[in-house]
Amino acid sequence: MKIRYMLLHAYGMGGTIRTVVNQAHAMVEAGHDVEIVSVVRRRDEPQFAIDPRVRLSALVDQRDGVVADSLARKVWRRARGKIVPYGEFAAEYFTERVEGAVIDYVSELRDGILVTTRPALNLIAARRANAGVIRVAQEHMNLASYHEAVREQIGRHYGRFDAIAVLTETSRREYTDLLSGTPVVRIPNAVHMDQRKHTDQSNPIVIAVGRLVPQKGFDMLIPAFAAAAAEHPGWKLRIFGTGPSKERLQERIDESGMRDRIKLMGRSNRIHEELAKSSVYALSSRIEGLPMAMIEAMGHALPIVAFDCPTGPADVLTPGKDGILVPPRDVDALARSLSQVMGDRDLRVRLGAAAAQTAHGYTPEVVMPLWEKLFAALATGAPLTDPAWAAR
Template sequence: MTQVKPTLCFLTGTLNALAGAERMTATIANALAEQGYAVTILSLWDPSSCFALHPAIRHEALFTERPSFKRGYMATVAGIRRHLKAHRIDVLVQVDTMLSLFALPAALGLGVRHIAWEHCHFDEDLGRRARKWARRLAARYCTDIVVLTERDRKRWLEALTPGGSVVCIPNPLPFALPAQPALRTSKTVLAVGRLVHAKGFDVLLNAWALVVQCIPDWKLMIVGEGPERSALEALRDQLGLRTNVALPGAFSDITRAYEQASIFCLSSRYEGFGLVLIEAMAFGLPIVSTACETGPLELLEDKRNAIMVAVDDHLALANALLDLISNSVETDKLARAAGEKAKLFSMEQIAGDWNAMLC
């Protein structure tokens, strides 16, 4: 007898932002819809999406613009409940443990299975103390907690859920493995991410000021958008890097950036996963990365598929970049290992992991 697939809802803040969690929401929802699941996505605000959605997916939003959730708490809970009842949702995937504060009361008495999807690492609350309480709530009432790394799974089990169901499902490569790796003929180092403090682009700019003293013909391209743009542009100009550093904004098709680069650099202060590392690996780019929690420490092996340096150390970052730029043998070795690693994160593999958990 064919098993009936549960009806799924992904609850998220918004899909109209070029950021990792939003991108993964669309990617996983699309993959599961392709497998025959009935899928809805409920955004708390903004009915638009930066990402293409499978034709069978229904995307709705509670509010047109981001509201004050303190003032609109009851309206938010009521709106989620209406959606769950109207679409007869069996499984509610909360795309942030903070959403447990809304989702759990919204589904009370409806028999909905709750899955909390953690995109940050356990020891980072992103400046919101309520996140710690939300995690405790999720650990107690959600059927499963999905985390992105084994390191984080162990932290959840140690701290909140001994004997509970904490499942490690890494993020998948959101595009097919390229037929060919990047040519790596341009004198370009690439960094990708939201322009926020966590990504450490200020550290990278200070490192780049040292790099160009030795190799002034190389360029740094930082692809992304965010609230720190003006501060980063000011720092770039203060360091005299206007002609050596490009900040072109976010790309709707990020593969173009990887194709045009020769080295990839991640300067983050922390990462929940670090999807950009997998993307760069897929294009066979040698990587320089900070050894930050949790993704880089799990995804990368120092001197095997990346060069790793301490967080917030612009001198070490500069030296690592200079070493790679001047050592083609090392870059070729790292690039080959990176390409092999990327194969472990295919969409087929990760969608299969989600399917196994849901069934």
Template structure:
């Protein structure tokens, strides 16, 4: 099959980019013809290694050049970039004649379903249904995001198939007959699970508002008072790094919390940790939890929309915490820090439950979906 993925760029070290690389590499190894079309790559190398047979094409739209503009200037520029984007993507797809074209719910979502290149159009989303309403924007931006959230439902209905990551999120897309759940696959499957003896907790994610690391740093102040010999490693990058460093300094936690740049060998870091923490305000299906579980780490996470509920079974492989309840978060984390036997029990269950997100199992679902679309089947 000729398969096209359309995304803003592959240069980021985010979960969506990692998932795309994993899926594209898997399909390319099977002999399918893969193309990744981007809008804002600007000749940057992909952050995650791609199979040499995968073709990469950038349309040069550069939406991110408008970051920081006021709402009215940004809306005018966006309309122009959308027109150029549509023209260039349409021309490329008409020439390529792909079988399947997948939008990752990016800037192409408003028009890709209308392109008449003969391909089946699939839409996949890596965040929750109400992600735009969780940005914490005010004024006109809040009105715009509320309107766009309402439009998302109408747009998703127009695609041949719409894929969400969790059963929780499926319930929020009511009335869509073309909607199906296919979760992310875990990135790796270590030959053995983590020993869970190091007094180290790990958190992974972009340093931005979504990941809620401001709350996690505050929580660690409470944890440190009760479990002073434990350390927290946070891996990521992003615009809030300086704010996080300032908060760590203000709370006097420089010796207890370390910020690290993303690393290629993140599996080794998980294997040297004993507890995974996630403080996100919203998610899709967090790779950080899937990867931690694959390594046999117990997890403590806010029960945000969406994803943690599909991974963590409370009391078995970790704990789910009501959003914003920092005291309970600290208490549950400390319970695991103070009880190695409990950590081991939960880690073993996590290791066993990781099989549900095995790459072979997940990719079989994608291939079956593509084959059904090629045959003209809707479901």
């Protein structure tokens, strides 16, 4: 089969990019003709290594630079495209030139499978791709996280897809309710678990990983940990990641009086070593798609304490078995649960062992065959009835 994956910026960093690169590698390894199409290119080389058997191309070369943010917003308002709605998280990328390049590309395709990976690209593919192309929309966020204007366009146009692939059972139900008659399948992102060292619970460290942005809720994790740490003097919190909220988060740490126990660690190329050295993983997000960093932590046998935010954590965890879920944005409840697991090593070991077992359900050996089955069914016109597509 000829499979084309379209990403906004395949040369950048991010969970969606990494996930799509992994999918492309699995499909080319299975013998398929695979290409990754990057809408824009802002670097000479991709940040993730790409198998040389996977072709990589770009539609708009922006290596000479892009306009400064404030000016870009003004330019976008004057020269924006006509399909990508206001409110799409990456809308400002889609000037008339960029949107036009995507429209030209998808409208010239005549065969194969086209997989688009965010609402902006999905909407263009739905409205402009030819009937001879099998169209698959990937959704990496839950429906409720999108701006109202984006949801309205999804409801209007996604029915043209041959299939919509989502990450969680909650999202599958949401999209199925919105798009009656359109196949919606659940295929989670895959996480490599090879040679993952399990924590030995010897270090009193709570770890969190993610972009330093409001979505990740580290502004709530800091006071929650500070409250729990008052009862557990030896414990520390390590937050790994970079982002625009760094200064504000550091101010919160300073205000908490925990500067010696809460650290913003920046980006690490050895994050799996850091996970294995920790004893608890905390997820404080306001919203998630599928929390990949949490699943990776589970692969290290780390117990999870997480907000039951929409969506993701509850689609992965079984409360009391492999982690603890607390009500969304309830800082006091997060503090109490952190304190509970920090103070009970036996509980951490039990939850962590179950977490490691759960994580194996997200390995490439489990996930990638679901993609190949989907593509084969779409290519032959077979019904999409595999129960794994609707299983948790």
